[in-house]
Amino acid sequence: MDQMLTGAIAVASLLASLFFLRFWRQTRDRFFLYFALSFLIEAANRVALGVLWVVDEDGALFYSVRVVAYGLILLAIWQKNRPQR
Numbered sequence: 001m002d003q004m005l006t007g008a009i010a011v012a013s014l015l016a017s018l019f020f021l022r023f024w025r026q027t028r029d030r031f032f033l034y035f036a037l038s039f040l041i042e043a044a045n046r047v048a049l050g051v052l053w054v055v056d057e058d059g060a061l062f063y064s065v066r067v068v069a070y071g072l073i074l075l076a077i078w079q080k081n082r083p084q085r
Contacts, residue, residue, distance in 0.1 A: 003050050010046035013039045034076035041069040 017039035024032035045065045 006046050006050040010043045010050065013043035013046060017043060031076045031080045034072045034079075038069045038072040038076075041065060041072070045069070 017036045020032045020036035020039065023029075024036055045062060049062060
């Protein structure tokens with residue numbers, strides 16, 4: 001059951017990535033590109049969690065990948081709300 005839920009989260013993250021990638025192609029706004037990359041990293045992280053049997057989800061490697069993914073979201077929001085020159 002855990003692997004099915006991990007796979008479902010990976011597919012949902014991949015679909016969200018494709019959704020934001022479509023908006024990036026239309027607007028060329030980096031905001032959507034950062035969100036697409038973040039969800040793509042999250043999908044890859046979930047696939048790695050599902051494939052590797054001996055690895056625990058509490059490992060530092062998986063958390064550091066999540067920090068990078070969520071950091072991209074924070075960077076996108078910060079850049080979008082930054083005052084224009």
